[in-house]
Amino acid sequence: MNFGKLLRRNETVLIIAIVLFSILIGSRSSEFFTLANLFDILRSSFVQLLFALGVLIVIISGGIDVSFPIVGIFAGYTAVVIMRNFKLDEESLLIPIVLAIVIGVLLGGLNAIAITGFGIPTLIATLGTAGIFKGVMLSFIGASFISNIPVGLDDFSTADLIKFESDAGLLVRLHVLIIPIVIITVLVSLMLTRTLFGRSIYALGGGVEPTRRLGISVKRTQTKIYMLVGGLSGLAGILYISLQRKANPYDLAGSELDVIAAVVLGGASIMGGYGTVFGTVLGVLFINMIKNNLVLLGVSSSWQRAAVGVLLVIGITIQAVTENRKLKRQRVATSGEVDSK
Amino acid sequence: MNERLQRLSTHGLLADRKVTQLIGFTLLIFILFSTFSPNIFFSPQNFRSMAYQVPEIAILSIAVMLSMLTGGIDLSIVSISNASALVAAYIMTQNSSESGQISTTWILIACFLGIILGLLCGAINAFLIAFLNVTPILATLATLTLFNGIAIGMTNGISVSDLPEQFIRLGNGTFFGIPTPFVLMIIVAAGVGYLINRTGLGLKIFLIGTNRKAAQYSVMADKKVIAWTYIVSGFLSALAGLIIAARTSAASPDFGNSYILLAIVIVVLGGVNPMGGFGTVTGVVLATIVLQMVASGFNALRFSQFFYLAAQGGVLVLVMMVNTILEQRRARASVTKSLGKI
Numbered sequence: 001m002n003f004g005k006l007l008r009r010n011e012t013v014l015i016i017a018i019v020l021f022s023i024l025i026g027s028r029s030s031e032f033f034t035l036a037n038l039f040d041i042l043r044s045s046f047v048q049l050l051f052a053l054g055v056l057i058v059i060i061s062g063g064i065d066v067s068f069p070i071v072g073i074f075a076g077y078t079a080v081v082i083m084r085n086f087k088l089d090e091e092s093l094l095i096p097i098v099l100a101i102v103i104g105v106l107l108g109g110l111n112a113i114a115i116t117g118f119g120i121p122t123l124i125a126t127l128g129t130a131g132i133f134k135g136v137m138l139s140f141i142g143a144s145f146i147s148n149i150p151v152g153l154d155d156f157s158t159a160d161l162i163k164f165e166s167d168a169g170l171l172v173r174l175h176v177l178i179i180p181i182v183i184i185t186v187l188v189s190l191m192l193t194r195t196l197f198g199r200s201i202y203a204l205g206g207g208v209e210p211t212r213r214l215g216i217s218v219k220r221t222q223t224k225i226y227m228l229v230g231g232l233s234g235l236a237g238i239l240y241i242s243l244q245r246k247a248n249p250y251d252l253a254g255s256e257l258d259v260i261a262a263v264v265l266g267g268a269s270i271m272g273g274y275g276t277v278f279g280t281v282l283g284v285l286f287i288n289m290i291k292n293n294l295v296l297l298g299v300s301s302s303w304q305r306a307a308v309g310v311l312l313v314i315g316i317t318i319q320a321v322t323e324n325r326k327l328k329r330q331r332v333a334t335s336g337e338v339d340s341k
Numbered sequence: 342m343n344e345r346l347q348r349l350s351t352h353g354l355l356a357d358r359k360v361t362q363l364i365g366f367t368l369l370i371f372i373l374f375s376t377f378s379p380n381i382f383f384s385p386q387n388f389r390s391m392a393y394q395v396p397e398i399a400i401l402s403i404a405v406m407l408s409m410l411t412g413g414i415d416l417s418i419v420s421i422s423n424a425s426a427l428v429a430a431y432i433m434t435q436n437s438s439e440s441g442q443i444s445t446t447w448i449l450i451a452c453f454l455g456i457i458l459g460l461l462c463g464a465i466n467a468f469l470i471a472f473l474n475v476t477p478i479l480a481t482l483a484t485l486t487l488f489n490g491i492a493i494g495m496t497n498g499i500s501v502s503d504l505p506e507q508f509i510r511l512g513n514g515t516f517f518g519i520p521t522p523f524v525l526m527i528i529v530a531a532g533v534g535y536l537i538n539r540t541g542l543g544l545k546i547f548l549i550g551t552n553r554k555a556a557q558y559s560v561m562a563d564k565k566v567i568a569w570t571y572i573v574s575g576f577l578s579a580l581a582g583l584i585i586a587a588r589t590s591a592a593s594p595d596f597g598n599s600y601i602l603l604a605i606v607i608v609v610l611g612g613v614n615p616m617g618g619f620g621t622v623t624g625v626v627l628a629t630i631v632l633q634m635v636a637s638g639f640n641a642l643r644f645s646q647f648f649y650l651a652a653q654g655g656v657l658v659l660v661m662m663v664n665t666i667l668e669q670r671r672a673r674a675s676v677t678k679s680l681g682k683i
Contacts, residue, residue: 120662124609124657131602131650136651139647260482261483264482270478270479300494302493302498305486306490309484309487309488312482312483321473324473
């Protein structure tokens with residue numbers, strides 16, 4: 001591969017940024033380059049990464065979904081409520097997870113009906129359904145905080161793959177979730193790059209009319225996309241509840257913009273048609289690294305949000321400037337051809 | 342007679358089908374809640390409190406409408422309004438004496454600086470969107486985080502309260518018997534209505550929203566026009582922020598986060614095309630009043646506030662569905678009509 005081209009790739013820029021920030025923070029504080037810190041960053045990224053994968057799929061298809069955090073907490077909270085009301089097996093971990101995924105897929109299906117059935121723009125449709133889902137959950141399912149979640153979920157929050165005490169006396173632990181998360185990430189990546197469905201998602205993002213003329217059913221593809229995203233969000237929601245060890249129906253709401261920001265920072269084009277799973281993973285890790293470690297740089301925690309904002313502005317500016325330059329080069333190239341003829 | 346009626350409906354206010362629909366909808370909701378709750382909803386106190394609550398959200402919605410007319414969107418309105426209110430509130434509390442006395446000049450300076458900050462934030466949005474070609478939703482998403490972050494950083498997330506007496510009167514007083522914020526809203530609505538319907542800039546806004554490529558080929562300085570819409574949007578957001586601060590006597594970095602959703606619901610309900618190119622100020626103001634009536638009505642009937650949230654989303658989806666169905670029917674009707682002529 002051409003070296004210049006490789007350097008201009010968004011993923012490369014992100015890796016360089018991550019390395020530079022690591023060196024910067026590491027030189028200021030010895031706490032940064034420890035296994036404990038790395039595992040902490042990973043743990044705080046799990047749920048966000050699952051949401052981000054869903055958002056990535058929607059963004060590649062040219063849409064945007066802002067209902068996913070509500071779908072996630074709706075699915076997770078409802079699963080916990082069902083577990084308690086129907087006295088289902090408290091020990092089980094599988095039942096609540098399956099319940100949450102099923103609820104998530106159903107809610108995603110409702111999104112799909114609004115979007116494909118009535119042709120409502122995706123941002124407006126999901127803004128509306130987010131309001132409906134949240135209102136329905138709080139008025140009919142429950143508005144109270146549940147602190148004693150089922151034992152199975154509760155135990156899972158401390159299921160560690162690696163656990164030992166470091167020399168400094170710090171407890172170093174890596175959650176077992178790392179394995180399923182990596183598997184899901186790889187599966188989503190394979191689905192996007194290697195399957196017909198995945199390629200039709202990219203085609204849809206490139207243009208609706210061309211996709212239709214290729215013989216791909218736009219409605220069926222969109223329906224599948226929103227149901228898949230609903231399922232991913234449901235899984236993320238129940239895992240969030242498990243990791244937090246409490247079910248709070250007011251949680252997660254408002255996190256949609258942060259996740260979209262991570263996906264966009266990872267290089268996905270908001271206009272659709274472009275985006276990689278690798279970029280998204282880097283984007284999520286980068287944002288969490290910054291959020292978790294700004295304190296080590298001597299930035300007080302109240303300035304964290306501003307710092308993320310600055311990063312975002314820089315990120316999108318770099319993207320836009322490279323895009324503008326590419327367009328200009330294309331224009332120059334085509335007009336040059338005309339001249340030579 | 343029929344001809345005259347037709348002329349009336351094509352030239353007057355009724356020319357806009359969506360505004361007519363909204364007027365009908367407003368009356369329906371009004372009658373519905375008045376019959377179900379004659380004592381609480383249909384009372385002067387309720388209309389008074391509604392007149393104080395409508396203006397801030399109406400002004401924010403008008404700001405969103407402006408950016409939507411060009412085919413963009415401004416998500417940073419609430420962050421801008423909070424940041425402006427905080428700056429103004431901070432200056433006021435710093436310059437008032439121990440007993441809370443402050444000269445009117447300082448209040449004017451504080452409001453002025455708050456507005457300037459709003460213009461500045463709008464200019465940042467404008468620079469990113471118009472001159473760097475960043476997609477509006479992305480640019481304002483980033484600046485939303487940035488402005489909100491700066492506000493949190495400056496105040497450590499604590500709200501500024503106990504604002505001076507004269508300033509609070511601005512948000513709670515009356516002007517010839519009409520609540521002052523409501524008067525301000527009418528001035529803003531009239532001003533923006535004039536801007537988009539009677540000036541060259543307004544015409545260009547609509548043309549760019551309809552077809553940006555065509556506008557570019559018509560040498561329309563599209564970047565400058567788009568930049569202006571975001572600057573005006575920043576100004577209106579700052580104004581709304583000052584009104585909120587004056588009404589609640591406080592400014593906080595995380596006030597009214599749900600207002601972004603609400604403003605978009607209102608704008609779409611008001612008949613503005615989210616893809617750009619069409620929208621009216623009358624529609625947006627009417628939509629604000631409808632939603633406020635629904636909120637007050639639900640309150641009077643003792644529904645939970647969460648139910649109102651669901652109703653908000655439901656109204657948004659429903660309006661969009663009805664629009665699609667009507668549009669499809671109209672398209673089919675016009676096809677049949679033209680086929681019949683042949």
